[in-house]
Structures are given as structure tokens and as C-alpha cells.
Amino acid sequence: MTLAFSPVLRALALAGLLAILTACGEPATPAQPGATESPTEAAAAVDANVTDGCVDEPHDGTDYFPDKVEFEHASGLAVEYVGSHKVVEVDTQTGGEPLRYVLVQCGTEAPDLAGDLADATVVEVPVQTAITLTTTNLPHFAELDAADAVVGVGTADFVATEEILERIEAGEVDSYAGPDGQTDAEAVIGAQPDLLIMDAFGETIVEEAQRFNDADVPAVLNADFNEQSLLGRAEWLKFTALFLNAEAAANETFAEIQTAYDDVVAAAAEADDQPAVFANTPYEGTWYMPGGNSYFANAVADANGAYVFADDESTGSLELDIETVLDRAGDADVWLQAGSVNGTLRDLRAIDPRFREFKAFRDGQVWAYDKATTAGGGNAVFETAYTRADLFLADLVAILHPDVLPDHELMFFGQVPRGGDQ
Amino acid sequence: MSVAGAAATPATRVSLRAVTIGAMAVLLVAVFVLTLAAGSVAIPPSEVVGILLGRAPSEAPWATIVHQVRLPRAVTALLAGAGLGVGGLQMQTLFRNPLADPFILGISSGASLGVALVVLAAGTAGTSLVDGLGLLGNVGVAGAAATGAAAVTVVVLMVSRRVASAATVLIIGLMAGYATSAVVSVLLYSGLGRVERVRAYISWGFGSFAGTTWSELRVLTAAVVIGLVIAAATTKPMNALLLGDRYAGSMGLRVRRARLWIVLGASLLAGTVTAFCGPIAFIGVAVPHMVRGLLRSSDHRVLLPGVILLGGAVALIAGLVAQLPGSDAMLPLNAVTSLIGAPIVVAILLRWRRSSTAVMT
């Protein structure tokens, strides 16, 4: 349903539009197919999400987002499309209300925010420039062909996504955090990106985000690490897509990932055996073992392995001592996420000679996950692996059931070489 | 130990002492076995004893657990307790100070400095997972701690040879301790390392008996045995020093030489234990006093075996308490030794004040 605009109101709307444009610092309005329509001929919808630039002449009631996403696997996300804006809910699992983001199509009028949305952060979409202090979102930009939108990262050294690395190399992406992980807030505010993505860690993160909002930098929180299913983590690709209006690309890409993933699961299910698996090495005397309902446990289950702590029900880490681990995993077949591909089993034993007591160690079935590490120290396990769940799972299957995927080349994991007498 | 022919009490006192020492030995053995029986995996004590005697247990991993996890931990605690207790006894006698501990010459500060340099200042580049494994591994830390402790000891020994007064040596040792602590503070503060390294350093500071492997235990055992032998060989000089440097010298003791050996022995004990277990508080201060009270003697020939036995037992008990058997949580070892030791030190202070003849010479 369109309303007729009187010339006076139309002039006012235009003025308001210009004011919004100036405030956003956006370049001059590029021509849009729909913008040249006369008000009286305003279409009831646009045929694709606007991925670059704003709408010239907003029309009430138009559905500016014909391409939509839904979240089936990611439990921490929900989105609702309302004509010219989207309402995104992010559940950071810290108790209390979820975070709400109102993504307003640039060029349209922002809705009145009331009730639940009164404190929501408003973000104009599509964003053209983004600073992401997280690493897991970087592959999203790459997969959505939007690497150019990334203008800032946390620590450039820790980036592993190729497309972003190239941009860093070319000087088009800056670092905004120091080596100790502290964000340079001043620099971020000075850069005035369209979007700032941060990880939802820490008790004060919401306040920190608010400070950026107050400084005209819309800040949103990423919580994909809370997802315990691999496809759930991968589906956060769509979260990033929301800010780019790239739902179409996201749906396509995710469908591919999902299909590939399901294929790997099916292939693994054909194997007869279920190797017993455990993970990690102790830190300062405590062995942080993934819980039985954690991401790692689910990955092992999908790869048709038997995680020795699968009976546990937590999603976080278990804090164990070596006794318990020896007791449960002493006879396990495969030891994952231990050691380094650049080191040897001997190095591992130097940390604690008792590692020899593990059958997996004696058999040489120790697999480190720093194979895809850059010189600067960035590890693709914390980037690509999140998005390309299929590749990550394929690695696991190739380790646990070498016959099932004989042609698969390991991407994230590597076997730790023996290195002489262990 | 005293003139026969006087009242019957000396004889009974001697036999009472023998009984007490016997009781300490029994306590030590009991706590040792208890330590072996406690842990996060429930293993019946009968199985534990069986494993020690060489029998195969019902569950295969249990033998590994007892031999590779619990036994080294128990032996470490025993050696650490004995070593720290004797070190504390030596320092209390040498400096005529009932509150002296084996670290009074700055040993734990030196060890801390060594560890801080290795953990905080080394390897700042990259987040490679190897980082978390390599430099923070046992060998590196223990070596660094031992080097730091040895460096401070050498300085103090050199001073001790040239200086006549024990009080001066003490002050130099204290100053060395403060200086190294200051440097450690700077390292911690300047954020040379990242948060997890600071955490690693702090974690070392909590103290632990669990970190030693069998091969490291060989080194610890050798060092503690040598230290105890030195202590045994210097019991006569230490008894003489009970009267103070001047009297001891007048009785024919070469005071500076004796002081050198005593400092060497105590430093070896305290330094090695700290290198492998981190700085462990209070055992060195409290155990000598407990033994003096129980055995009613200040004669080092009587005290030494008592301190070895009770020191080992107290350390084992502290380790056991720190593990909080029956729950998943753990307490830092230093917290437990402080909880045990602090009341004893307070009691010493109160008794010291009441005893009007007590004077620091």
C-alpha cells in the first residue's frame, strides 16, 4: 500500500534524507534503479537487497529485503524482517535479555524504537566499511565477496584469511588492537567505520559496545563461539551477511556448506569402527577438556568417533587433572589438538614424560591443529574452520577414518612427528 | 644427653623423646600412604598398597596413576618438607631468630627472579601453541629458578666470608631479596609478557608438589640428601652457635667457616625445593618450633631427625588438604601451608614475648 505524498511533505522527506546522508558521512547518493520511480509509482518491493549504497526515495511499506535468511542451526541468533528494517537478536548466553540490533536500510526512515527495542543499537545497512576485532567473522566477508568492506582488524598478525591478508598487505586494512589484546578505542572512533564487530567476551563488553555506539560507531557483538554444533557456528555467516544485505549470497554459500557437511557425515557413518578420542594438553597443571556437549564433542560424534568424555553434559570445559585423564583416555586411540606440527612428540614429552602413558602417544596418533598457521601467528582454525564446517569435519574424518576420505588433504590438523626416540 | 646420676627425669625424658620421634615416623608413613590413596580418581586404599607391592590392580590405568602421578607427588612433598624444615632450623640457629625461614637470605626471591625472566621476558612473539608448551615446561622453569636461587646464594656467601657479623649477612640477604622482588615487579608490571604469562608466573608462585617428574626427582633427591648430610655434619657447630657467635668462637668454632657451610646447606635445600615446587611458605618457620616443643630440646642432634620426619609429614598433610579430597576444587598449596603455619608463628610470638629472657643477639 503506498501513500500519496504531498509536495511539501516530499520536500521535507528529501531534506530529511539529505540530513541523514550527511550525518552518516556517506558519499553522494548513487543512482538506484528504484529511486527514479516517481512516488506515485512506488513499487511494492525491490527485487534484490541493496548491497551497495542507499535508497534514494524510501517508500513506506516496501519490503526492501526480498532476500532473507533464517537461522536453523545457530541457536544464538534470530532475525525478523519488517519492511525497511531488520531486527536481529543475539543471545550471548550470559543470562538476561538478548542483544537487539535494528538494521535500517540506508535511505529509509528509522522506526520508532519502543518497548524491547528501546535500547537496541541501530545500524544503517548495508555497511560499506567495517572494523572487526573478531577473527571468526573475517571468512564471512571473504565468502560473501565483501572483503573490501573490511577496513580494520584487531591484530593484523593474527589474521589467517587469505583475502583479508592481501588487503592488509596492500595497506588497506589497519590494526586496532595492541599485542596484549587491548583495543585502541580512540583509533576505532577516529576511523568512524560503519560497523564494529566485537566478540561477546567479558562482563563489561556490553558497556564497551555502548561507548562505541555513543561515539557514532555502531558496535555489534559476535557470539558464534557459543554454538556447539558445527553448522550452527557456520551459520553465523548469515549474521555478517545481514549487515551487508548479502542474504542471497549467504543462503547460497551456506547451502553449499551444509550439503558438503552432510556428505562428510554420511561418509563417516559408513565406517565400522569408532576410534576413541580425547583432546588438549594440560595448562598449568589443569587439563581443560571439552565438555560432552561441546563443539568438539559434537564434531567428534559427527565424525563417527567416540569421545571419551561424551557422557558429560556440559558445553564448556571440564577442569581435570592428569589422573582423571589417564584413567579415561589412557587407552584412547587418537589424541587431538596437542603439540605442534612444527615440533615433535619428543618436545611434547619434555613437557610431561607421563604423556608416554597414553596409548595414542605411543602409537604416534597425536594431531596438532596449527597446520594452517600464518607467520604472524594467525590460525585458520579460528577463522575458516568456523565457517567451512565441512572442511573442518573432513579433517577429523580423515584422521579417524583414513579410508573414508582418501583424497582429502588435511587443512587444519597435522600429525605430530615422532622426532627420534620418544 | 644429660648427666646420669641426677634425678630419674633425664632418663625418662630421653625415652619420651624416642617415643615421640617414633610417633613422628609413624605419622609420616601414614600420611604418605594416605596421600597415595587420595586423588581425583577413586582407587581403594587396598589396591594402592597392592600396587606399591607390585601386584597388578583391577583397573590398568590405576597402576600408572599411582606410579606416575601420585608417587612422585608424595615423594616430592616428603623431600620438600624435610628440606625446608631443616633449612629453616639452620637459619633460625644461625641468626638466633625464631622467625627466620630458609628464604631469609633472599633465596625464594632469586628463584622468583629466574622464573620471572624465563616466563615473562622470553618468547614474546606470536600466539603459537608451542609457546604454551615449550618455555613454560618443567625443565625451563626449574632450571631458571635454580639459577636465580644459586646466584643470590653465591652473592650472600661471598659477603658472608668477609663479614664478621651474622646480622650483616642477614641484612645483605634481606636486601638481595628486596632487590630481586623489585625487578620481578617491574617485569610483571611492564607487561613484557601477555596475560597468560603473568598467569603462569603467578601460578608458579602458588607452589605445588605435583610438577615433578621422576627424572627431576632424581635431582631433587640428590640435592636434598646432600643438604641433609651437610646439616647432619654441622650439628655440633649449630649447637655451639646456640650461645651466639662470640661464645661459639671462644669454644673453638671457626665461626665464619661454619656459617659458610650452614648457609650453603640451607641454600641448597631451599633453592632446590623452590626450583621444583615454587616458593612454599611457612613450613621452614613452623616445623622447627613444633619439633622443639614436642621433643623439649634445642639440641640439633635431637632436632634434626625430628624436623626431617615432621617436616615431611606436614608437607604431605598440606598437599593432601590442598587437594580437597572429595571435591573437584583445589586450593593453592601456599594458602594451605600459610593456614597451618600462621597460627603456629603467632603462638611462637606470644610465647616469645612472655619469655622475658628471650633476646635477639
Added chain:
Amino acid sequence: MAALVHGGDDVIPLRTESLAVGYRGSARQQRVVLADLDLTLARGELVCLVGPNGSGKSTLLRTIAGMQPALSGRTLLGDDDVATLAPPERARRLAVVLTEAVDVGVMTATDLVALGRYPYTDWAGRLSPSDWEAVRWAMEATGASALADRQVVELSDGERQRVLIARALAQQPQVLALDEAVAFVDVPRRVELVQILRDLARECGLALVLTTHDLDLAIRHADRLWLLEPGDPRSTLHVGGPEDLVLAGAVARAFHSDEVAFDLERGAFVTTPAVLARVAVVGHGHAAIWTRRAMEREGLAVVDRGPLTVEVQQGSWRVVTPGETTEHATIAEVVERVRTLLPALAEIPREAAPAPDPPPSAPA
């Protein structure tokens, strides 16, 4: 008491040759307190080393005991230089008793005395039967046997010093050096201890040197005095019998002060205030002696006869003046009475008190 002391009769236990004692400060600066000392200490004699504070008593004693290096010259124990003797051998010839309090922890008196056998026991400090014999002898000789099983920390000062002397004795030395060893002991015990020391000297052939600030004790009990007279730049040491040194005026000079003089008659230091009046004390016996002392304390000169008389009787006193006679039951009352009379008596022309000697000396 067996003479468990080594050495032949003709060996002088301790002597010094051109000994200079003092302090070596920084940058080679020396402070010489005493120089050119040629002292001897004979067997069987008790020497008291006396002098005002700061005259160098402890310095000298510590130097000859080998606890402090000499600035020049040497000290010989028998025929051997103290500086070159190995400490255990030196310990067999010389033992010390000091004034510092000892905190030995939980120990009986016997155990403490047994520590004195240090130079004789094996590496583990075990005592043989003959060692225990020496310990027993030492405790008997000092009268400390009754304290055998008492805890050292429970002993009184006198008892503890006794035990420390026994410990030194157990070392079976030829020379015993005591530095203010009876200083914190009460007076009766002090006399007891010194008497014990004299007996040890006599009967065991020990040579003892004792520093003390109790001049009276020294004069009464020492065989010889080493008297230190302070001077600039250094002190002078006088050696001699106590009586000779007193008569020669050396004692008075050493302790010279403006307010106090050494009374030759009484062998003590007395103040010399101006005489306020004269009084005659009539009577005999101890009461009369002490009455005279009280009068002197009040500043009166005691004469044979005068306008003021105090009559000493059996348990009572009478104060007699030309105008009045009063009766009193205690000397204190007599003193009070005399005080009231003083203003009137002060009109009597003053006379100088019979001062004993040249200018009064410094307080001890």
C-alpha cells in the same frame, strides 16, 4: 677439687708484649685506646680490670681473649701467640664468660655446661665419660650442681651466670676471661660468684681476669688490679695490688671528678658537699657508725664535741642542743630533727670538711 688445669707451674698462662689495643676504623684510621702493654697473668691469681667507662676495659679484655685483633704487639698463651693459635687449641687454654644474655631455647643447665666440652668432643659432639666428669666437676666447683636439671630459661640472672662460669670451666682452660660477668647480678650473688672465682684460682691454679665496674668488689677481692686511667690521647694502665694503688692515689686519679672524691679511709667514693654544721655523735657499736653516716649524708661534719650532739643509746637516740633535748626511736627521726635545727646552727662559722685528698675525681 682436682686441679684439672693443664700446663706446668713455670709457664705463665697469659702475657702480652707491647700490646696495643683499639679500633680499626675505615681508611686505615686507628683509634688506639691502650699501647705498649706488657702484662702478665699468673697462675692462681684473680686480676680485676677496672676503670671508668670508656677507658677501654672491654676492648683490652676482648683483645687478649682473641675476640678482637690487636693493633700491634701480641698476646701469648703459654708460649703461643693468640693470633696464630688454631681456634680449638686456643679454646683449650682460654675460656670466656660474657655479660650478654643467652637464648639457648630448650636446654637444661647441664646441657649448657656440656657445651663447654666443645674443643674435646668428636665431630658429632658426643661426650665421653671423662667429658661428663669434667662437666660434673665444673658444676660442683661453681656450686651449680643443684641447677643441673633446671631449664636455662627459668634461671635467675645469678644462677645463669653461675652456669655460664661452669661452662667456661668445663672447657678446662688455664685462663678464664670474664667480661663484666657479674654486672647484672645482685650484690650478694656477686660477692658469692667472685668468691667462687677466687677459690678456683687458689685451688685449681686458674688464672682469671675479670672486668668490672664494681670498684668496691674489685678492691676487696682482687689479687691484683689492672687499673685504667683515661687520658688524652690514650689511657694509662696501672698494675699493682689494690691497696697499693689506692694509697698511691691511682684509684682516685683514675676516677677523678669534681663532685666525688675517693675516701681512703672508707675505700669508697664520697661526695664532698659544703659542710653545713658540726655534730658530735656519742656512742658505740654499729648504731653509732650508721648514725655518723646519716649525719654525713645530711652534710654535717662529725667532730668530737660541739653544740649539737647526738647520743646513741640502746634502741633510741637523743638529740641534744644547748636549748633542748629530744628523744627519737629511729635514725630517720634524728635526721628530721637535725634538719629543723640546721638554720639555727648554720650561724656557727663554717669550717672546711676534713677532705681526704687532692682534687676530687670523676664519678666511677
